[in-house]
Amino acid sequence: MKINKKAALHNLGCKVNAYETEAMQQILENAGYEIVPFTEYADVYVVNTCSVTNMADRKSRQMLHKAKKMNPDAIVVGAGCYVQTKEAEALLDDTVDIVIGNNKKHELLSMLEAYENDHGKCGNVIDINHEKQEYEEMFLERTAEHTRAFIKVQDGCNQFCSYCIIPYTRGRVRSRRPEDVEEEVKILAEEGYKEIVLTGIHLTSYGIDFKDEGIDFLTLIKRLHAIDGIERIRFGSLEPRVITETFAEELSKLPKICPHFHLSLQSGCDDTLKRMNRHYTCEECAERCAILRKYFENPAITTDVIVGFPGETDADFETTREFLEKVHFYEMHVFPYSRRAGTRADRMPDQVPEPVKKERSAVLLKLEKKMSGEYRESFLGTEQEILLEEPVTIDGEVCMTGYTKEYVKAAVRLDGRDPKMLKNTFVRGTLKEFLTEEIMLLS
Numbered sequence: 240m241k242i243n244k245k246a247a248l249h250n251l252g253c254k255v256n257a258y259e260t261e262a263m264q265q266i267l268e269n270a271g272y273e274i275v276p277f278t279e280y281a282d283v284y285v286v287n288t289c290s291v292t293n294m295a296d297r298k299s300r301q302m303l304h305k306a307k308k309m310n311p312d313a314i315v316v317g318a319g320c321y322v323q324t325k326e327a328e329a330l331l332d333d334t335v336d337i338v339i340g341n342n343k344k345h346e347l348l349s350m351l352e353a354y355e356n357d358h359g360k361c362g363n364v365i366d367i368n369h370e371k372q373e374y375e376e377m378f379l380e381r382t383a384e385h386t387r388a389f390i391k392v393q394d395g396c397n398q399f400c401s402y403c404i405i406p407y408t409r410g411r412v413r414s415r416r417p418e419d420v421e422e423e424v425k426i427l428a429e430e431g432y433k434e435i436v437l438t439g440i441h442l443t444s445y446g447i448d449f450k451d452e453g454i455d456f457l458t459l460i461k462r463l464h465a466i467d468g469i470e471r472i473r474f475g476s477l478e479p480r481v482i483t484e485t486f487a488e489e490l491s492k493l494p495k496i497c498p499h500f501h502l503s504l505q506s507g508c509d510d511t512l513k514r515m516n517r518h519y520t521c522e523e524c525a526e527r528c529a530i531l532r533k534y535f536e537n538p539a540i541t542t543d544v545i546v547g548f549p550g551e552t553d554a555d556f557e558t559t560r561e562f563l564e565k566v567h568f569y570e571m572h573v574f575p576y577s578r579r580a581g582t583r584a585d586r587m588p589d590q591v592p593e594p595v596k597k598e599r600s601a602v603l604l605k606l607e608k609k610m611s612g613e614y615r616e617s618f619l620g621t622e623q624e625i626l627l628e629e630p631v632t633i634d635g636e637v638c639m640t641g642y643t644k645e646y647v648k649a650a651v652r653l654d655g656r657d658p659k660m661l662k663n664t665f666v667r668g669t670l671k672e673f674l675t676e677e678i679m680l681l682s
């Protein structure tokens with residue numbers, strides 16, 4: 240069914256938000272809308288907003304205003320975390336016609352219909368913090384990425400880290416029924432997807448609401464592992480505490496699990512971790528990394544680090560730097576601490592000046608470059624398999640690139656083959672040399 244209307248969507252924020260943007264896009268497509276890029280003229284614009292920092296709020300507002308500028312007669316929908324926390328502000332904003340909070344995005348179509356019938360501004364934002372929420376079922380039949388599908392399996396967070404607003408934007412932990420995840424993954428596998436990445440707001444909490452039924456994260460993983468066509472399973476961010484001997488041992492028996500683990504460490508200094516309200520010590524984190532290295536051969540362990548958290552002294556930072564070097568992470572996402580009004584960290588004394596944060600970021604990025612290089616080098620001469628994703632021109636020659644299970648990027652020469660035919664296929668070979676700092680040659 241075609242309805243002769245165009246819709247454009249824009250996502251801000253995390254992978255979970257991106258999943259929901261794609262799900263909203265499919266709701267609109269199935270209703271007959273033609274989806275156009277966000278930079279083009281459309282009848283409906285949907286901005287799935289983020290509120291993780293003050294800056295994210297500002298960007299969300301900017302995108303909403305940009306949409307209205309492109310077509311003043313368009314219906315502009317503000318969805319997600321920014322409008323969840325700033326509902327009143329969004330409702331007062333002339334550029335926003337419909338406000339949809341979290342856990343209500345599946346109602347996009349009925350909200351659009353209601354708006355068109357009454358032509359009055361409308362909002363649907365629930366008190367996500369005080370009402371118990373069920374998991375909001377949204378469904379993907381395909382994704383924008385062609386080889387790797389991100390699957391949302393969990394929502395909400397009960398952790399209340401002192402710098403984070405997300406528990407207030409997303410509410411408490413709720414998990415997606417394993418049979419619903421299975422159904423989605425089966426459809427994606429039939430569509431040809433070979434790799435899935437399980438994501439959530441606090442993935443480690445998966446299943447805490449299914450305890451009575453004996454369903455936990457491992458149960459879900461095993462069920463997805465059994466699906467034909469899926470060859471690789473990765474995870475989004477995990478808390479170090481989830482890596483127990485049993486968990487790692489069980490995972491290591493599942494050949495589709497990629498030995499690529501992203502542990503959200505945030506700091507390598509216990510005092511800072513305490514102020515962040517993270518519930519582990521550096522020592523514990525190091526132990527968990529050792530467990531991973533016991534059960535997987537040379538696994539990729541990656542992490543997130545916040546630098547310049549309130550009260551972080553030069554000595555604290557040095558402790559973090561030493562710790563990161565000792566554990567030896569493959570990749571680190573380094574974030575200078577960014578304030579978010581309404582969080583405890585925002586009210587803490589001893590905020591670190593921006594130039595100091597910048598300096599500390601630069602130190603860690605340099606360390607990351609060194610550690611990444613060393614990790615990649617450890618694969619030189621080894622036999623690996625990569626899943627081919629996209630063509631890239633290196634030194635004037637078009638090659639096809641992909642990733643090993645450890646997420647090391649490698650390329651194969653085309654030798655007259657059509658890149659389109661190679662896409663989403665596996666190739667095996669030996670990692671021979673570096674074509675660029677980050678891409679190795681597989682032949």
Ligand code: F3S
Pocket residue numbers: 251252253254255256288289290291295319320405408409440
């Ligand atoms: Fe942003 Fe909401 Fe994700 S605040 S990071 S979009 S959970």
